[in-house]
Amino acid sequence: MLTVRAPATSANLGSGFDVFGIALESPADVVRVERADETTISVSGAGSQYIPEDPEKNTVGAVAEALDAPAHIRIDKGVRPSSGLGSSAASAAAAAVALNELYDRGLSREELVPIAAEGEALVSGAAHADNVAPSLLGGFTIVTGDGITQVDADVSLVACLPEITISTRDARGVVPESAAMADIVETVGHAATLAVGMARGDPDLVGRGMGDGIVTPERAALIDGYDRVRAAALEAGATGVTVSGAGPTLLAVCRPSSRRAVASAMVGAFEATGIDSRAYQTRVGSGATIYRD
Numbered sequence: 615m616l617t618v619r620a621p622a623t624s625a626n627l628g629s630g631f632d633v634f635g636i637a638l639e640s641p642a643d644v645v646r647v648e649r650a651d652e653t654t655i656s657v658s659g660a661g662s663q664y665i666p667e668d669p670e671k672n673t674v675g676a677v678a679e680a681l682d683a684p685a686h687i688r689i690d691k692g693v694r695p696s697s698g699l700g701s702s703a704a705s706a707a708a709a710a711v712a713l714n715e716l717y718d719r720g721l722s723r724e725e726l727v728p729i730a731a732e733g734e735a736l737v738s739g740a741a742h743a744d745n746v747a748p749s750l751l752g753g754f755t756i757v758t759g760d761g762i763t764q765v766d767a768d769v770s771l772v773a774c775l776p777e778i779t780i781s782t783r784d785a786r787g788v789v790p791e792s793a794a795m796a797d798i799v800e801t802v803g804h805a806a807t808l809a810v811g812m813a814r815g816d817p818d819l820v821g822r823g824m825g826d827g828i829v830t831p832e833r834a835a836l837i838d839g840y841d842r843v844r845a846a847a848l849e850a851g852a853t854g855v856t857v858s859g860a861g862p863t864l865l866a867v868c869r870p871s872s873r874r875a876v877a878s879a880m881v882g883a884f885e886a887t888g889i890d891s892r893a894y895q896t897r898v899g900s901g902a903t904i905y906r907d
């Protein structure tokens with residue numbers, strides 16, 4: 615028997631749509647696996663009532679199938695589904711690491727990325743690796759068609775999850791099919807700034823580099839209170855705020871000293887919009903961790 619904790623993640627970071635991702639120190643999913651003749655799945659924890667336990671319909675079942683590693687799998691969800699915090703990716707990453715170890719498959723973390731991404735495809739309709747890559751590798755990841763670049767990063771964050779649900783499928787439906795060259799040029803500049811900021815652990819550069827006038831405005835329109843919460847976070851000391859993944863979580867970057875004030879300002883601003891929310895005071899963290907019994 616084997617237990618793996620895999621972190622929630624935040625994809626896109628504004629300027630890096632479908633490319634950038636970070637592992638969060640918390641929250642996380644915990645997956646426990648035991649060898650079996652046939653795969654069974656049980657789910658508990660945050661939002662577990664919305665997650666199918668049928669292996670053919672669960673991200674983790676797809677991972678077990680891909681690794682030819684049948685097991686009794688128990689998933690304890692720390693990350694609610696449809697949160698914008700890579701919920702299905704955390705389960706898929708944890709299962710990939712656990713089953714690889716349990717069956718001694720010998721695959722590297724990088725080699726597990728496409729396998730965990732297959733599980734993602736079951737949920738979102740497309741095999742994005744921008745959540746599974748940071749959940750497996752930790753730190754800040756850049757996923758492109760020809761590979762993954764990873765750097766460890768030390769940046770403080772607040773992830774504020776409102777009590778509303780946006781499905782990744784719906785959020786992908788509002789992504790524009792084309793963009794003006796001026797907006798692309800601006801976004802590339804921001805993305806480069808953000809990447810340098812991550813490498814230096816500089817919250818000012820990371821915050822400035824989140825700017826994106828192409829996808830984020832469309833996604834923000836799906837989140838009640840977005841402008842108000844963003845303004846409140848910036849007022850409280852955040853250096854940048856954007857939609858986390860497909861939303862509805864809003865991600866703020868800040869200095870460690872202003873994290874508490876930013877969290878409280880974001881929850882207060884959602885409350886003023888009539889929406890309950892929960893703020894995770896966190897930072898960029900490490901990838902999936904194995905615990906042996």
Ligand code: HSE
Binds near residue numbers: 626
């Ligand atoms: N990059 C993806 C998106 C992340 O924003 O749609 C969510 O799967």
